Amino acid sequence: MSFTFPTMSQVEEVPVFQGSQEAPEQGGNNPTKEEILKDPFASKSSQILFDAIDQLQSCDASQVIDIPQLVIVGGQSAGKSSLLQSLTSIPFPVSHGLCTRFATRIISRRTPPKSRDEVVITIVKPDFELDHIFNYANDSPYDKYVYRAETLDSQTFAELMEEVTEKYMGIKSGIQPSAKNFATEVLKIELSGPQRAHFSILDIPGHVSNAFRIHKWEMEGIESMIVEYMKKPWNIVICVSDASNDLENQPIFKLAEEHVESTRLIPVFTKCDKAATPEDVVGIATGENQHFRAMKHGWFVVRNHIGDEGASFDLDDAETTLFGSAPWSRVQSRRRGSRKLRDYLGGLLCAKIREEFPQMQEQVKFLLDEQMELKDVLGEPRADHRAQLQYLMKIVEGYDAKVRQALKSPWDLPEKQMQLRSIVSIRNKEFDKDMMNQGHTYEFEQPRLTYRQDPPATDQMELPPTHEGSPQPKAKRNGSHKKSTQKSPMDNSPQPSAELRAEIQKQIHSFQSSQLPGLLNPDIFPVLYRKQTKKWRSIARDHLLRVSRDIAMAADSLLAEHLEAYDNLQPVIEDMGYKVEKKALDELDKYCSQEDNFPFFTTNPEFTWRLEENRLIRFKNYTFEHLQEVWDKVTKQPNNGVLFDASLNVMYARIHPSAALHTEDEAHDILKAYYELSVRSFIEYVNKRIVEDMLLSEQGPLLGLSTKYLLSLSEAEIEEIAREDETKQVQREQCLARIARLTKANKLAENALRETRPLPVEAVTLRDSSHG
Template sequence: MTASQDIISLSNPVLLEKVDKLRDLNIGQHVPLPQLVVVGDQSSGKSSLLESLTGIPFPQDQSLCTRYATQITSRRHNKDSVDVRIIPGPRALEEHRKHVEGFHRQVPSNLEFRKQFVDILKTANERMGIRADVSSGSGTVFSEDVLKIEICGPHEDYLTIIDVPGIFRTTTQGTTKNDIVMVKNLVKRYIKDRRTIILAVLPSNVDIATQEILELAEEFDKSGERTLGVLTKPDLVLEPSAQAAVCDLVQGKKRPLNLGYYLVRNRGPNSGLEGHSELDKIFRKHPWADLPRDRVGIVALKEQLKSLLVAITQREFPALLREIVSQIAECRREFNSLGSPRQDEREQRSFLCQIAGAFQERARAALTADYGADSVFDQDELRLITHVVNITDVFNADFHENAHSLNFEKLGRSEPSEEVEMLSDYDGVRKASSIISDLRTLIKKANVGVLWSKEFVELSEIVTLGNTPMPMPRDNFSEWINGIYLKSRGLDLGTFNANFIATAFAEQSRKWSEITKIYMRRIIVTIHRFIAAALRSVCSEEQVRTQVWEAILQHLVKCYKKAMDQVDVLVEVEHRKKPYTLNRQFAEARSKARGYRATEQLYPKARKDTKQFGETQYVVNLDDVAKVAEGKNNMEQLQEDIHDILHAYYSLAANRFIDNVFQLAVDYCLLHGPSSPLKVFTQDWVINLKAEQLERMVGETKATKKRRSGLAKKIADLENALKILVS
């Protein structure tokens, strides 16, 4: 048997007592509770009806008429007692809550309570802040607090009824239009819940069409399934036609309700001490005598109310239990989403350290491509190292294809249908052109070449947006060398000035700075977006995230600037220093160039020699080899030497420069080095923050504090309610 089935199997009094305990905890503000609510216009006979149902002599004094909801509970007990308390309204401030919860009156007998009731009401009104004189004085006219009266005794029947202030349409002395609205809203709040039985009190001597309470009930109970009409003051209905109209209501012939109408007579303000049996004698007379006996009189109504309360409680208990469990889970999720409380410096520092630790874990996973560590890496901006590698590969290809001012000569010759290797340091990149093309598409899709408006403001002093297309390398290398040489030659004997290579290299590498800064801009934008996305993924509170971002932004910009400065140094070194290298590949490249040139001149004089298995070799005459360099003047020889030296050195310098840019500017300055922007937001940084910085950055707003406190209380209330239900 389930917990809800166990509860339903309990006896009715125990079941109803559990609901009353939930009502005492004000659980009704979170989940609707099974209840009977008495509603009606002022002067509809509500107070007299309540006295008939509960035995409590509600006063007719205007200053003590119902100004708040009153919960009246009667239960059977071996001793007489009446307990009176105040349940704070759902929106009560903490100070008012404590003030009214301190009110408690306990009277040893029902008889004694009836004598003290008026004085108890006056004291309760004062505690709630209700104005003693409606027409003047301080305080309010109506309150959202609830007066709870619990009557116990050996002859009491188990019943709980809630009375709410009577609806009124025009202001009287001391009341305002705001009071009219407040009372109507209070009534709506009680009758809107699907587990509420609405006891609509209607005076029989007034046309039912003028009674607003039925229209109000119909607004929330369109089918009339939970509205019960209580017709009062039948002794004032004298006209036969009016009496017939009342009988039609009770018999369901006019404006029917599923729960029907009951006709009752209560004591009037000038009545004596007549009992129910004396008051009900009127129902023996025409036309009331023709009405069903179970539809007239207080006794019949009271029995029906007890049955209705038990029935709705038994029916709704399983759903009530599920709703409370569901709301506890929902509140806990929201409470956890607020993070750790941060009321003081210790809590604030701990809270921000947790965020910083989570951020560093994101950065670690992103740098190692450990994307399976968290589904959050499905977000493209968080795949940092992948983007960096892709951008770097494209930079490497672009640099080799377009960073030089003039194209070097292509040395070598090939026969038709037979390809001969040509001197080229970037053939490998060209073979992977399809891959590079795909990478270019990815980079374009990532939009790292375009700054968003916010990024432009943040990074404007670091990266510049140049839309001027990069000029393609020119092909007139020999003419260019010849022009420079003729402008700088001196007295030489088939040689050239060493400074000439430096001048030529500076011109050939003139675009290095611009093309490298395009690369660095893409890397910086990628890292900047990663940091923003990673921060969003570990910090859900926008206000905290904004404060942290503003606090670290200046540090981030410094890191980016340091990387850009490193690029400037690398470019400056390559442009300003004299070309020099100890790399053995320089000599090998020059030797290879000479070999290609000699081969090119010997090729027309070579003959084919086919050996065994069809292998073809080329054979040249040694005398031809000796004459290979004949016929070239000094200028031609110098141009070839300058070309081959510059080509060999440029190729080595370009590869060295690309490596240095990645290793020193990107990897060291931006990714893994101690000054990496990824290491700005760390737990050490949080620990070194001053208290006022912490408060400004992560101190909880009043709204968050209020929400956290409200959720904590709601969780506690609901958990207590759950204990009551399953105990």
């Protein structure tokens, strides 16, 4: 008959009988739940799982996965050490006070018949980080301690505890600043032998109610540590309460009720032989006392082994005698005595292991995959030049592929700042807009035919006042509105066209000092052009700096995908970025300087077309205005020859090439036509030549980081870039160590699950029929 391993739900269903009632007997050949709990490790599958858990702990898997375990908690002097001695057969130095200064994990395992007994004692790290609780200096040589023997008597154990406490745990009692009253490490005691039972239990320092001869923060730290162990959902908590003390005066039980689910809490009364009021303890244990809520697993009562009772003392006999008498006999028999407690705990632990083991195995696999990914990120060690070059080649090839994607198909990249071609396209359009709207110092006049009803393009149609001696237009004589030329201090917009007209008048007056009046000196144009284009350099410089920042951010993001090389290669692409930026700014300065000093000429036929168009518009407007005026006067006053003659003089002054106003118009229109062609050339040069060179330069941060660049470096330079810092080396070593532990743990878990996997129904039927 196969043996069925209990689940947690089955263990929880075991009834808790009150008073003197006993569990009902069950007939047939099937084992009762009582028998299952009495010998919880009788099945082969449960032994396999328990051995697997023990091996997981031995390879430090408890540092990264959640391993079910029994945890015993209690107040100081509550009888925990005596209970541990009863459960584990380890001669804990009762009343010695040393073993309560750090956690102790006891692992007992049964070995094959005729194998020898063995005791192995080591010191290991705790299940979780405790430094933030105690903040002790981690300078004790705890990991160097190992003790091996076949047996362990009480005197030897007491001496070992003293040595471990002082030499390896570094505990120094007292309240002086250098005192260390507790340790965060765990004393691990492994017991094995053919007569041993499979068992695992963790004892943690007792809860401290008063900070006597210890620091107050240490007292608070102990409570925090107890709570941390209590809260772990995979821990089964044995809460020890002193029967000789009122339960309401024991804060450990209140902590357990607050932080431990009822399915994981096993309450135990110790020192029952010392109870001052046994009736009160029995009332709580049986549930007769309604003041205390009933416990899911019921209360256990035990007697303590007192040190002076001699070597011949039999705890089983003593507990049978004590609990066989009133009022203790009212407690259910399966809840009386250390042996019954041990059997129940074993069954509960086995059920928890069976329930949690598949999840534990999945957790091991997940953590192993995580560490393997980290190993890939860290890469292989780079000990020589060849390995260093291969490492850099691989990184650079991946980076180059991403860069080309950013320049050709940026929409496929995940982060917006990587989509460089799209970003630069937007920057170029913004530069174009800025140059067209704000690149000129003065607004140009926008002539249009006044006798057509087209809506005006701008408000710059009115002719500004001419210089002294020039005839005034009719609109001005009639008092047309004149806009203010005052600018806001923060306004970067071009100045009104009236300011340009004034500047033209000023320059004409200046250049006519050495020539005949009414003639236009061509040397005026370079002067006006430099004034009109003086903002080009600053606007273009801002544009190039923005593009440079965009390139730097894109390169940084693309390189950041190769985390293992980022710290060493980032300075390289940053330096390349600075050089390309400087080259672009120098190219801009060179272009602007040449633009200022080149002769004022063009062979573009569009210049003539634009100039003639403006001239024709002005001629048509002047002619229309004054022909209409002359015609009205002549038809209304045909004999007024003087008025007609005067009107013709005005037309002549406006239209004749030697007229002053016409000279200003000519200067304005030539400057305008030339500027409109030049600004477009400038925008195209900046965007197509300078910006594109920043993007595609083989010395830049994008295409400059290439295999060609790597091959141009010396071995010393390659080593400088590819070297690993000590932190990364340590990180790789730790990663490899974790991989080794987790690989071993994963193999152990897989083997355990495979060996304990239930047989299919067909296999069981076939096996039973063959046995028949």
